[in-house]
Amino acid sequence: MSLLLAETRIQALSLVAEGCDLLDQTQLPEREVKIRITTPQEMIAAIQALVVRGAPAIGVAGGFGAVLSARLHQHQSLPVAYRAIQEDLHSLYHARPTAVNLMWAVKRFQLLLDEASWSTTMDIVTAFETLARTIEHDDIKMCQQMGHHGASLIPTGAGILTHCNTGALATAGIGTALGVVRTAFINDKTLRVFADETRPRLQGAKLTVWECLKDDIPVTLLSDNMSAWLMKQGQVDVVMVGADRIAKNGDTANKIGTYLLALAAKAHDIPFYVVAPSSTLDITLANGEAIPIEERSAREVTHFEETALSVDDSRLQVFNPAFDVTPGSLITAIITEQGIHRAPYCF
Amino acid sequence: MSLLLAETRIQALSLVAEGCDLLDQTQLPEREVKIRITTPQEMIAAIQALVVRGAPAIGVAGGFGAVLSARLHQHQSLPVAYRAIQEDLHSLYHARPTAVNLMWAVKRFQLLLDEASWSTTMDIVTAFETLARTIEHDDIKMCQQMGHHGASLIPTGAGILTHCNTGALATAGIGTALGVVRTAFINDKTLRVFADETRPRLQGAKLTVWECLKDDIPVTLLSDNMSAWLMKQGQVDVVMVGADRIAKNGDTANKIGTYLLALAAKAHDIPFYVVAPSSTLDITLANGEAIPIEERSAREVTHFEETALSVDDSRLQVFNPAFDVTPGSLITAIITEQGIHRAPYCF
Numbered sequence: 001m002s003l004l005l006a007e008t009r010i011q012a013l014s015l016v017a018e019g020c021d022l023l024d025q026t027q028l029p030e031r032e033v034k035i036r037i038t039t040p041q042e043m044i045a046a047i048q049a050l051v052v053r054g055a056p057a058i059g060v061a062g063g064f065g066a067v068l069s070a071r072l073h074q075h076q077s078l079p080v081a082y083r084a085i086q087e088d089l090h091s092l093y094h095a096r097p098t099a100v101n102l103m104w105a106v107k108r109f110q111l112l113l114d115e116a117s118w119s120t121t122m123d124i125v126t127a128f129e130t131l132a133r134t135i136e137h138d139d140i141k142m143c144q145q146m147g148h149h150g151a152s153l154i155p156t157g158a159g160i161l162t163h164c165n166t167g168a169l170a171t172a173g174i175g176t177a178l179g180v181v182r183t184a185f186i187n188d189k190t191l192r193v194f195a196d197e198t199r200p201r202l203q204g205a206k207l208t209v210w211e212c213l214k215d216d217i218p219v220t221l222l223s224d225n226m227s228a229w230l231m232k233q234g235q236v237d238v239v240m241v242g243a244d245r246i247a248k249n250g251d252t253a254n255k256i257g258t259y260l261l262a263l264a265a266k267a268h269d270i271p272f273y274v275v276a277p278s279s280t281l282d283i284t285l286a287n288g289e290a291i292p293i294e295e296r297s298a299r300e301v302t303h304f305e306e307t308a309l310s311v312d313d314s315r316l317q318v319f320n321p322a323f324d325v326t327p328g329s330l331i332t333a334i335i336t337e338q339g340i341h342r343a344p345y346c347f
Numbered sequence: 348m349s350l351l352l353a354e355t356r357i358q359a360l361s362l363v364a365e366g367c368d369l370l371d372q373t374q375l376p377e378r379e380v381k382i383r384i385t386t387p388q389e390m391i392a393a394i395q396a397l398v399v400r401g402a403p404a405i406g407v408a409g410g411f412g413a414v415l416s417a418r419l420h421q422h423q424s425l426p427v428a429y430r431a432i433q434e435d436l437h438s439l440y441h442a443r444p445t446a447v448n449l450m451w452a453v454k455r456f457q458l459l460l461d462e463a464s465w466s467t468t469m470d471i472v473t474a475f476e477t478l479a480r481t482i483e484h485d486d487i488k489m490c491q492q493m494g495h496h497g498a499s500l501i502p503t504g505a506g507i508l509t510h511c512n513t514g515a516l517a518t519a520g521i522g523t524a525l526g527v528v529r530t531a532f533i534n535d536k537t538l539r540v541f542a543d544e545t546r547p548r549l550q551g552a553k554l555t556v557w558e559c560l561k562d563d564i565p566v567t568l569l570s571d572n573m574s575a576w577l578m579k580q581g582q583v584d585v586v587m588v589g590a591d592r593i594a595k596n597g598d599t600a601n602k603i604g605t606y607l608l609a610l611a612a613k614a615h616d617i618p619f620y621v622v623a624p625s626s627t628l629d630i631t632l633a634n635g636e637a638i639p640i641e642e643r644s645a646r647e648v649t650h651f652e653e654t655a656l657s658v659d660d661s662r663l664q665v666f667n668p669a670f671d672v673t674p675g676s677l678i679t680a681i682i683t684e685q686g687i688h689r690a691p692y693c694f
Contacts, residue, residue, distance in 0.1 A: 224546065319568070
């Protein structure tokens with residue numbers, strides 16, 4: 001079957017001459033605000049505050065951060081600049097612990113910095129800009145390829161349940177799981193999307209719903225705890241999610257709640273697909289046990305913006321892991337830009 | 348083993364000479380506000396707005412509503428009052444569709460009204476008051492009995508995961524599932540409670556956390572989608588929830604998210620207990636398929652109080668069932684005031 005390729009009008013981040021423009025995702029969907037940052041420190045802060053988020057997007061953002069660092073130090077002598085850039089890359093590398101794409105991208109700049117013999121600091125800037133744009137363009141292309149491979153797995157008129165945001169906001173292109181949805185949708189307008197709201201940060205309610213409506217894809221919002229009941233009603237034909245890190249055996253770290261969703265899909269015999277570029281693979285890990293899981297602040301759970309959702313009491317404890325790990329055995333297939341991989345996985 | 352009985356300082360509702368006092372649960376935990384209502388119509392509105400909620404509590408509230416009706420019409424002639432009370436009972440019966448305790452309680456007033464031969468309208472008032480207090484006192488006693496039976500199932504130092512609110516706010520006594528927790532806790536201070544926040548209304552974050560802290564029970568709050576990951580960490584020894592209606596075969600309607608939680612417990616081989624008074628049993632239903640599931644407004648999912656959580660767009664659809672049905676096959680035991688019932692269930 002020849003598939004139409006999807007497009008999107010959304011651009012989460014872009015490198016410009018004066019810095020890097022980020023669509024501030026913490027203000028969506030209420031306000032579409034672009035902020036311009038000019039230093040790697042601002043990029044780290046933006047990554048940590050989820051101004052830019054989504055594993056592939058923060059990989060691209062890491063690259064843009066490397067460029068900002070090189071530009072910041074471009075008027076310094078080569079040894080001074082080299083040292084400063086090295087330090088910035090180190091900080092960028094550790095901005096968030098779970099998604100491996102960030103480390104993957106930053107490592108490419110570290111290798112480039114170390115391997116080349118530089119004549120001037122400006123050469124570093126130029127080389128970094130080229131690499132950053134390569135990573136960006138590769139991401140756009142990989143999204144198209146994942147969309148193409150993944151769309152072949154979606155039955156006509158399917159109800160597709162997704163979790164968190166894996167779209168244009170989470171990548172430089174049309175998205176991973178939502179890129180598959182986009183591709184499937186332009187080829188089959190009878191599809192329906194179900195979006196988990198994705199507590200605590202509500203990336204589903206805020207970002208996925210916004211993206212779907214922006215591209216005229218019918219979307220139904222639900223609280224995360226409703227997914228199994230929706231499946232029981234026969235509304236869900238496919239579950240499709242992204243990934244932040246995938247171990248050699250297919251164990252997949254993704255937004256908290258993914259594991260629970262995979263258990264529900266298994267119980268209802270519904271295919272559960274993970275969509276991610278190969279930069280998400282971490283073949284240094286035999287399985288998911290060693291994937292570090294970021295624990296975020298209690299306030300994300302206890303508050304919504306300035307409003308308290310629970311009791312204001314210092315005795316209250318909060319569990320707030322940002323991610324969980326879904327065993328490869330629960331994943332029907334993993335779709336990368338290279339194709340459709342099926343269990344048992346051995347990357 | 349001889350168990351200490353638990354107590355609570357919380358009273359969700361009480362019948363007084365001038366009407367009925369309700370602790371307004373929509374204002375908890377920020378404000379502890381008691382509101383006094385005097386008509387059955389106000390009681391229906393309070394039940395629908397979740398000012399009073401929880402299956403056993405709305406059973407008791409139904410009884411108090413019947414008393415308010417009888418009092419309202421006490422100066423009318425017997426035939427006029429009889430007719431008006433009948434209409435009020437009919438409305439009370441239909442205030443919310445899923446929890447059977449409300450229907451069970453109101454039906455007792457309907458039978459009483461029809462079966463006795465009344466001399467004066469005041470006789471109806473007196474008889475209704477007696478029945479309402481009987482239902483209330485029975486509920487208090489049944490909570491103690493469920494607490495006693497259920498506590499025997501909880502291992503020392505257990506981590507107990509619960510969903511929604513099933514405590515003193517959901518009953519006239521110490522609670523159902525949370526009554527078991529209370530009873531277990533005064534006998535074993537090393538217990539820990541994990542409270543699902545329970546979207547969309549956040550009864551876990553708002554009410555269960557408040558109740559636990561009020562009674563000095565250590566509590567950890569989590570978003571609903573974190574439960575499976577918490578189980579995977581070995582933190583959960585027991586899951587304990589309430590019920591809104593239980594069919595003959597043990598299929599149990601309870602707060603949305605219960606079914607998903609039961610699937611997660613099953614996958615981790617963790618006992619999953621339902622705690623409910625026998626008034627929650629509906630043996631007219633062979634299984635859970637015929638249990639009506641209340642669908643509530645989209646706004647509960649799309650907004651938190653006045654703040655939008657998602658996109659303000661008329662094309663956005665919302666799935667918001669207030670309850671789901673957990674198959675009896677996923678329930679390790681059902682605890683009523685009569686004892687511990689184990690699968691296969693045949694009530």
